[in-house]
Every structure is written in C-alpha cells, then in structure tokens.
Amino acid sequence: xxxxxxxxxxxxxxxxxxxxxxxxxxxxxxxxxxxxxxxxxxxxxxxxxxxxxxxxxxxxxxxxxxxxxxxxxxxxxxxxxxxxxxxxxxxxxxxxxxxxxxxxxxxxxxxx
Amino acid sequence: xxxxxxxxxxxxxxxxxxxxxxxxxxxxxxxxxxxxxxxxxxxxxxxxxxxxxxxxxxxxxxxxxxxxxxxxxxxxxxxxxxxxxxxxxxxxxxxxxxxxxxxxxxxxxxxxxx
Numbered sequence: 477x478x479x480x481x482x483x484x485x486x487x488x489x490x491x492x493x494x495x496x497x498x499x500x501x502x503x504x505x506x507x508x509x510x511x512x513x514x515x516x517x518x519x520x521x522x523x524x525x526x527x528x529x530x531x532x533x534x535x536x537x538x539x540x541x542x543x544x545x546x547x548x549x550x551x552x553x554x555x556x557x558x559x560x561x562x563x564x565x566x567x568x569x570x571x572x573x574x575x576x577x578x579x580x581x582x583x584x585x586x587x588x
Numbered sequence: 589x590x591x592x593x594x595x596x597x598x599x600x601x602x603x604x605x606x607x608x609x610x611x612x613x614x615x616x617x618x619x620x621x622x623x624x625x626x627x628x629x630x631x632x633x634x635x636x637x638x639x640x641x642x643x644x645x646x647x648x649x650x651x652x653x654x655x656x657x658x659x660x661x662x663x664x665x666x667x668x669x670x671x672x673x674x675x676x677x678x679x680x681x682x683x684x685x686x687x688x689x690x691x692x693x694x695x696x697x698x699x700x701x702x
Contacts, residue, residue: 508688519679519693527688565630572687578630
C-alpha cells in the first residue's frame with residue numbers, strides 16, 4: 477500500500493549546525509503534510525505543516541520544503557540545539573478526514 | 589501541553605486481563621483519533637470518531653479492541669484479554685473538522701503486558 481517513509485533512520489549533527497531531515501511520500505493524492513517532533517516517552521509534538529499548494533513554509537528556526545513533482549518533503553532546522561534531539565516524523569493526510577499516515581521517523585542526535 | 593489528555597500514563601497488566609484507556613480531546617475538536625506506536629516505529633492508525641460516530645477501524649484493531657466516544661467528548665479504548673503483542677504506546681489525537689486542520693496528540697498511555 478502507499479505509505480510515507482523517511483530516508484535515514486539517524487542523523488547526527490553538531491550543535492549550531494543546520495539539520496535537514498528528508499521524507500518521501502507515495503500517495504499523489506496527499507494534500508496536507510505535518511512534521512512532528514517526539515521526545516522519549518512523550519506524544520508527537522506538532523512542529524510545522526504545509527499544504528500541497530505551497531512549496532515552502534517557514535516557522536521559528538524551521539523550514540519545510542515540499543516538492544510534489546518527486547513527492548519529497550524536507551524539514552530544515554537552523555542552528556540546531558541540544559533540545560532539538562528527538563525523533564522527527566513526517567505525516568501526510570490523503571484526504572480531508574485527517575487519517576494521517578506516518579513513516580518510521582528519523583532520530584536526530586545533537587552533539588556538542 | 590497540547591490540551592489532549594490521556595490517562596493513565598502507564599499501565600502494567602498481566603496477559604489475559606482487560607484494560608481501558610481514556611482520552612480527553614481539545615474541547616472544540618469534534619474529530620478524535622487513536623493510534624498505536626511500537627518502539628522505533630511511527631504511529632499506526634487504529635480508529636477515529638467524528639463526534640460520537642466511529643467512522644473507521646483499522647485492520648490492526650482486532651475484535652478484542654473496542655473504542656467508544658459516547659457523548660462526543662472523551663473517548664475510551666478497551667483491550668480485552670490482553671496479549672504480550674499488545675504492549676505499545678497508545679496515542680490519542682484530536683482536530684477540528686475540515687481540510688488542513690492540525691492534528692494534536694496527547695502524551696499517550698504506555699501499556700506493558702507481562
């Protein structure tokens with residue numbers, strides 16, 4: 477079946493550097509995407525979303541890029557901090573019912 | 589704190605026992621979702637409600653699982669005759685009805701079946 481997946485299971489980044497987390501999706505009908513951050517023992521925390529009629533959206537220290545042509549999504553974190561260490565998930569909603577599908581996640585490890 | 593509340597945070601039970609989890613969504617959200625997450629995996633959809641109506645159930649939801657949202661506010665997820673394979677984090681989420689509405693998660697209930 478169609479699914480959302482991530483390219484790398486673990487990303488190690490030095491404190492202060494920028495992080496880029498990638499995500500591929502396969503459902504061409506998906507029109508809404510969310511990035512979540514999940515710390516150990518906690519539920520996923522909303523970071524930023526993007527609609528399919530956009531190709532870029534910026535938040536505080538985060539930017540999401542959407543390339544519908546190749547069905548690719550990325551999350552950029554500027555000036556990565558120790559508090560950014562977590563697992564990051566992308567999720568897509570293939571319809572208006574909001575039944576989001578998640579990939580396995582990328583573990584981001586911030587080193588001093 | 590997203591405003592989605594789940595209880596209990598942790599549940600340890602013996603195989604064969606029944607367990608029930610509760611979720612209180614954000615008050616103005618009429619859609620409520622249950623997901624299950626195992627270690628190292630992303631959340632997997634189980635079921636969802638629009639108000640009190642349960643609209644869809646995943647194949648993951650065997651007949652030992654039942655979910656209710658009797659008054660369209662809080663929801664419960666019950667697992668009967670628990671098995672060790674049921675050990676997971678059970679996540680509840682809610683959102684408003686409509687396109688492109690954000691989905692907010694609770695902190696989850698971590699179930700351990702011994």
